[in-house]
Amino acid sequence: MKLYIWRHPKPLAASGICLGQTDMGVHPRKLKRLANQIERFVRINDLPKVIWVSPLQRSLKVGQILAQRGFACHITPDLIELNFGTWDGKLWMDIPKQAIDEWCAYFAHSTPYNGESVAQLFYRVEAQMENWSKARMLEKNSEPILAVGHAGWINMAKMLADEQGVPQTATDWPRPVGYRELSVLSF
Template sequence: MTLYIWRHPTPLNVANLCLGRTDPGVDKRKLRRLAGQIQRFARRHQLPREIRVSPLQRAREVGRILERRGWRCRVDAGLTEADFGRWDGCPWPQIDRAEIDAWCADFATYAPGGGESLTTLFARVEEWLARLPADPVLAVGHAGWINVARLLGEGQGVPQQARDWPSPVAYRALSVISTLPAAPVPPRPAAC
């Protein structure tokens, strides 16, 4: 299985915010630019004209543009970014320093803001990847999700310390993740 996943374009007005499932808008020109980039890549490499996108608008709207251009677009909740709970959408300086320190002290299992722990995010991404077909898949997603998929593709586990977390991929950057093909689904028993 090969996953070609692009990070969404730069969202509007998110400087210095804890950004997970908060759903800011994106400049329409940047959305069209990424859609064109994906379209050219797929044509050049003879890939299917089907895209999977996170339900958050910074990814979903790229899929909608491609859909209007004749692509099949699948909105997939499994591609949603990490859940930062009550931290999500807050400026980093407004988040209690003691909570951030607690997260850093227990990086793998602490649930920031009562949201989703890194261990939980890893399990979610791993399950999503395991369900993919052997054929190439194109997608638009988020930096945290993509980092997890990249680590899994490299055979790495959940980072235990914050310093081991990779830098985020750039906006509109392509990541290629290859894993073993998903196990075939057993046939269903015949109906009586």
């Protein structure tokens, strides 16, 4: 199975924010720019006009624009970003260094912020990949999946595609993909 996944456009006022499931808006021009980019890619590569998005507006609104242009838009909460719990939406500089150090010390399984662990995100991404793969097999459909997702989710999907396990330390965590960047993954 092949997955084409774009990271959402940069949200408004997101600089320095611990941004997971906080539902921040995006400038309409940036949303339209990504929708145009996806539409052009689909046309050039003769791909199906079907897009998967998360329910967060920075992903969802791109799907809604594409739906107005004839795409089938599927919303799945499994595409949502890591849940940072009480840290979500706060400035990183306002989160106590000791709390971040504790999280990093037990990176894979720690949830000191009462959110979701990195391992939980990994298994959620893995489950979504399995769901897509099973659906493709049942439908005897070899078409790729197209999606608009979030940096943490995309990082985990890349690790799965590369047959890596749950990152155990913060240094194992890759740099995030750029806003509106396309990642092509095979499973």
